[in-house]
Amino acid sequence: MSKKTNNKGALDADVIAKLHLQADQLKEQVDAGNYAAAMGLINELNDVRDQSLYQEVGRLTRSLHEAIRNFQIDPQNAEQDEALSKMSDASDRLAYVVQMTGKAANRTMDLVEEAMPKAQAMIEQSRAFREEWAKLRRREMKADEFRELYHRLDLYFEKTATDAEVLYGHLSEILLAQDFQDLTGQVIQKVTALVKEVEDQMLSLVVMASHVDKITGTVHELGPDASKKSGIEKGEGPQMNAEVREDVVSGQDDVDDLLSSLGF
Amino acid sequence: MKILIVDDFSTMRRIIKNLLRDLGFTNTDEADDGNTALPMLKSGKYDFLVTDWNMPGMSGFELLEAVRADDALKSLPVLMVTAEAKRDQIVAAAQAGVNGYVVKPFTAAVLKEKIEKIFERIQS
Numbered sequence: 001m002s003k004k005t006n007n008k009g010a011l012d013a014d015v016i017a018k019l020h021l022q023a024d025q026l027k028e029q030v031d032a033g034n035y036a037a038a039m040g041l042i043n044e045l046n047d048v049r050d051q052s053l054y055q056e057v058g059r060l061t062r063s064l065h066e067a068i069r070n071f072q073i074d075p076q077n078a079e080q081d082e083a084l085s086k087m088s089d090a091s092d093r094l095a096y097v098v099q100m101t102g103k104a105a106n107r108t109m110d111l112v113e114e115a116m117p118k119a120q121a122m123i124e125q126s127r128a129f130r131e132e133w134a135k136l137r138r139r140e141m142k143a144d145e146f147r148e149l150y151h152r153l154d155l156y157f158e159k160t161a162t163d164a165e166v167l168y169g170h171l172s173e174i175l176l177a178q179d180f181q182d183l184t185g186q187v188i189q190k191v192t193a194l195v196k197e198v199e200d201q202m203l204s205l206v207v208m209a210s211h212v213d214k215i216t217g218t219v220h221e222l223g224p225d226a227s228k229k230s231g232i233e234k235g236e237g238p239q240m241n242a243e244v245r246e247d248v249v250s251g252q253d254d255v256d257d258l259l260s261s262l263g264f
Numbered sequence: 265m266k267i268l269i270v271d272d273f274s275t276m277r278r279i280i281k282n283l284l285r286d287l288g289f290t291n292t293d294e295a296d297d298g299n300t301a302l303p304m305l306k307s308g309k310y311d312f313l314v315t316d317w318n319m320p321g322m323s324g325f326e327l328l329e330a331v332r333a334d335d336a337l338k339s340l341p342v343l344m345v346t347a348e349a350k351r352d353q354i355v356a357a358a359q360a361g362v363n364g365y366v367v368k369p370f371t372a373a374v375l376k377e378k379i380e381k382i383f384e385r386i387q388s
Binding site: 102105106109112113232233234235236237238239242247248249250251252255258259262264 | 274275278279282317318319323324325326329346347348349350351352353354355356358365366367368370374
């Protein structure tokens with residue numbers, strides 16, 4: 001009789017033994033026409049089912065508490081223990097990433113926007129001087145023109161040295177602004193580890209819940225997954241592993257090829 | 265030439281604004297999603313629309329559809345600058361009447377090329 005109980009549903013051994021015993025007894029009583037005793041046995045069977053259910057629910061509740069406690073942040077004090085969970089910490093951390101990357105991008109762009117006109121001015125002045133220099137070399141420049149050029153060159157060297165210094169400073173600041181990668185990288189790695197941990201714990205919760213379902217004989221009706229509906233209008237954000245995926249373009253060249261195949 | 269830049273991230277709007285300025289387009293406005301962009305487009309006499317796809321509220325795709333469905337706006341050139349990289353999406357955008365499609369991350373040269381191509385096609 002016990003040959004097919006290969007841990008399916010993972011019921012407790014004593015529960016299984018009771019079920020077998022009572023099932024055998026029930027059959028005997030029904031065969032013997034002893035219906036009152038059979039009804040009594042059915043009630044007992046129900047009790048076994050209920051007890052096992054209570055046990056599982058108790059176990060599930062404990063595990064749930066455990067899982068929730070595992071989500072807590074390393075507590076500094078009892079208050080924090082109550083108030084903070086790793087999950088809210090994770091959202092804070094990700095908000096910090098958004099803030100840091102935004103700050104770095106804006107700082108970089110501030111510096112670039114300040115630097116560009118200086119570079120542009122250097123380009124224009126150099127071009128202008130080149131023309132005048134050529135004129136000088138062709139010996140077409142008058143003496144007073146040369147005196148004027150001489151004076152402007154002096155100013156130009158002074159200004160270029162100052163501007164180049166500013167540019168150099170801006171470039172080093174831009175370099176430093178990239179430190180967000182290190183800081184946000186560490187934060188993201190922490191959050192990734194938490195997500196993995198939560199995934200594992202969720203999985204064991206799902207396993208536990210399915211265990212309870214098995215014992216109670218609950219069958220859930222699973223409708224079509226509404227969330228899976230492809231909402232193309234809304235967009236999805238960046239795609240991962242684009243290089244190995246057929247349904248995703250791997251760059252602008254792919255986009256151009258696809259569009260030209262559509263007659264663009 | 266008046267251009268509306270629509271993106272939910274201010275840094276990306278700023279990048280595009282800077283690149284457009286380098287290309288000689290200095291008259292630009294910004295909006296952070298389709299819901300803010302559409303009324304601006306309807307009242308603002310814009311000549312060109314640069315939009316992201318994935319935004320809260322009204323997405324860039326929905327904005328494109330709304331623009332094409334509006335009699336006053338339907339011929340407005342629309343360039344999509346987006347991280348959306350699924351082939352289905354690019355085909356859908358083409359069918360919805362997008363004039364150009366640039367995937368992020370992109371370069372200044374690509375943006376320039378696509379904008380110039382759109383204007384060439386409009387003028388011819």
